[in-house]
Amino acid sequence: MLTKRIIPCLDVTNGRVVKGTKFLELRDAGDPVACAEEYNRQGADELVFLDITASSDNRRTMVDVVERTADCCFMPVTVGGGIRSTGDFRIMLNAGADKVSVNTAAIFHPGLIKEAAIRFGSQCVVVAIDAKRVPGADGRWEVYTHGGRKPANLDAVEWAKKIESLGGGEILLTSMDADGTKAGYDIELTRAVSEAVRIPVIASGGAGELAHLCRVLDEGKADAVLAASIFHFGQYKVADVKRHLQAQGIPVRL
Amino acid sequence: MRSWMRLILNLEFWILNPESMIMIALVDYGMGNLRSVEKALQRVGGKVRAVRDAGGVAAAQRLVLPGVGAFGDCMKNLAAQGLVESIRDFVRSGRPFLGICLGYQLLFEESEETAGCAGLGLLPGNVIRFPAGLPLKVPQIGWNNLRFRRPDCPLLRGVPDGSHVYFVHSYFPCPAEASDVCTETDYGMPFASMVWRGRMFACQFHPEKSQDVGLKMLENFVQL
Numbered sequence: 093m094l095t096k097r098i099i100p101c102l103d104v105t106n107g108r109v110v111k112g113t114k115f116l117e118l119r120d121a122g123d124p125v126a127c128a129e130e131y132n133r134q135g136a137d138e139l140v141f142l143d144i145t146a147s148s149d150n151r152r153t154m155v156d157v158v159e160r161t162a163d164c165c166f167m168p169v170t171v172g173g174g175i176r177s178t179g180d181f182r183i184m185l186n187a188g189a190d191k192v193s194v195n196t197a198a199i200f201h202p203g204l205i206k207e208a209a210i211r212f213g214s215q216c217v218v219v220a221i222d223a224k225r226v227p228g229a230d231g232r233w234e235v236y237t238h239g240g241r242k243p244a245n246l247d248a249v250e251w252a253k254k255i256e257s258l259g260g261g262e263i264l265l266t267s268m269d270a271d272g273t274k275a276g277y278d279i280e281l282t283r284a285v286s287e288a289v290r291i292p293v294i295a296s297g298g299a300g301e302l303a304h305l306c307r308v309l310d311e312g313k314a315d316a317v318l319a320a321s322i323f324h325f326g327q328y329k330v331a332d333v334k335r336h337l338q339a340q341g342i343p344v345r346l
Numbered sequence: 347m348r349s350w351m352r353l354i355l356n357l358e359f360w361i362l363n364p365e366s367m368i369m370i371a372l373v374d375y376g377m378g379n380l381r382s383v384e385k386a387l388q389r390v391g392g393k394v395r396a397v398r399d400a401g402g403v404a405a406a407q408r409l410v411l412p413g414v415g416a417f418g419d420c421m422k423n424l425a426a427q428g429l430v431e432s433i434r435d436f437v438r439s440g441r442p443f444l445g446i447c448l449g450y451q452l453l454f455e456e457s458e459e460t461a462g463c464a465g466l467g468l469l470p471g472n473v474i475r476f477p478a479g480l481p482l483k484v485p486q487i488g489w490n491n492l493r494f495r496r497p498d499c500p501l502l503r504g505v506p507d508g509s510h511v512y513f514v515h516s517y518f519p520c521p522a523e524a525s526d527v528c529t530e531t532d533y534g535m536p537f538a539s540m541v542w543r544g545r546m547f548a549c550q551f552h553p554e555k556s557q558d559v560g561l562k563m564l565e566n567f568v569q570l
Contacts, residue, residue, distance in 0.1 A: 093490065093491065093532060094486060094488050094489070094513075094533055095488060095489045095510065096488075097487075097488050097489065135557070137488065137489055159381075162381055162382055162385060163385050166385075166386050166389070166554055166555060166556070166557055166560060166561055167512075167555055167556075168512055168514075168552075168555050186381070187381075188381045188385075190382070190514070190555065210416075211415070212414065213414050213415045213416065214485060214516065215414070215485050215487065215514040215515065215516070216414065216514075261485055261487070261514075262485075262487060290482070290483055290484055291483055291484070291485070292483045292485070292487050292488070315483055315487070316488070345489040345510040
């Protein structure tokens with residue numbers, strides 16, 4: 093049986109983890125590769141690196157992080173942030189990334205999804221959606237670009253369907269309303285998107301406690317959960333999360 | 347040429363050219379990243395070299411065929427580099443061979459992914475897509491478990507039945523010969539997640555991405 097994936101996410105800028113992790117066992121908790129190794133040891137199912145500045149100067153540093161991670165962690169790695177062309181896909185895949193996540197560029201140039209899917213296969217094309225609930229409207233979410241700063245005039249569910257039709261292999265769905273609140277994922281949004289497409293959906297934004305992950309996988313119909321702070325600050329180990337989910341009847345790899 | 351004659355010729359080649367002997371050759375046909383497979387094989391003691399032509403394949407003691415992308419593109423690239431016949435010869439010579447993901451699918455006769463394109467034809471059967479009628483997310487992405495059909499397979503030595511491995515795929519082979527099926531996995535339906543015939547091994551999952559379980563299988567391959 094296919095298990096639900098637990099995916100720690102590391103925000104990186106200039107080759108350093110933003111805000112840092114609080115792994116007591118690591119000598120340098122700001123080193124993304126050291127953090128990746130720790131999550132590998134903990135049995136995380138995948139890892140996501142997000143380049144949050146994504147300037148061209150940063151690109152070389154990020155490639156180096158991905159290369160060094162691929163040398164020591166034998167697990168799937170996704171990298172995102174500032175991906176604009178199939179050339180960027182090529183650079184990250186050659187560095188050792190298994191999947192590449194694209195966001196703003198795909199909205200301005202949806203053909204990028206199709207081109208990347210044809211050249212590298214759908215399986216490595218992740219499209220990130222940053223969605224915000226439309227006030228007053230029942231069950232409608234708008235897509236935002238540029239790290240959540242600009243509205244894109246796109247309905248999140250419609251955009252998800254378009255992504256699938258263009259050959260995107262997976263959706264990384266972040267609720268901007270829930271992100272950073274630690275009050276739980278947006279279950280309704282996740283479910284609406286997950287039920288609208290036949291490609292896997294990774295839920296992101298809002299994880300604060302174990303019950304949140306459980307709910308979004310169960311009621312939200314997510315195929316995987318992304319979480320940052322609950323892991324970084326040592327609140328929970330990956331195995332704690334999995335044991336909890338298993339006890340609730342959710343299939344996980346232990 | 348008979349296979350024993352070919353084997354003797356190959357042996358002679360190795361003895362006369364000890365420098366040219368390649369412990370593990372990784373077929374590089376321009377379809378993406380070899381780095382992960384290379385690093386994983388090195389981690390378990392393999393000496394790896396990427397090969398791009400028939401000479402490199404012929405000089406190998408063991409051969410690994412990875413692959414991402416589409417079935418038709420891969421066959422086209424293999425043909426353009428003159429690798430199709432040399433890979434067939436290699437497998438028939440009885441030296442250890444490992445196909446991974448698309449490198450597994452390519453062993454069969456043809457695929458729904460690229461109609462009319464012949465595969466390597468080393469195993470009978472076709473490659474099909476997960477049927478649209480099933481309530482499944484496609485591609486299958488993630489960790490699924492193996493059910494051993496042939497637990498005596500040397501690659502499964504030290505690997506517990508039921509172990510989870512990492513999959514990313516929309517297509518899978520249906521071997522026509524039931525005895526080729528080494529492990530099965532359920533995704534909407536049971537499918538052959540690994541095959542084994544003689545010293546030919548191939549898997550739909552990514553051992554190089556499957557943490558300790560995958561590394562154990564690669565170690566077994568290196569030690570064959």
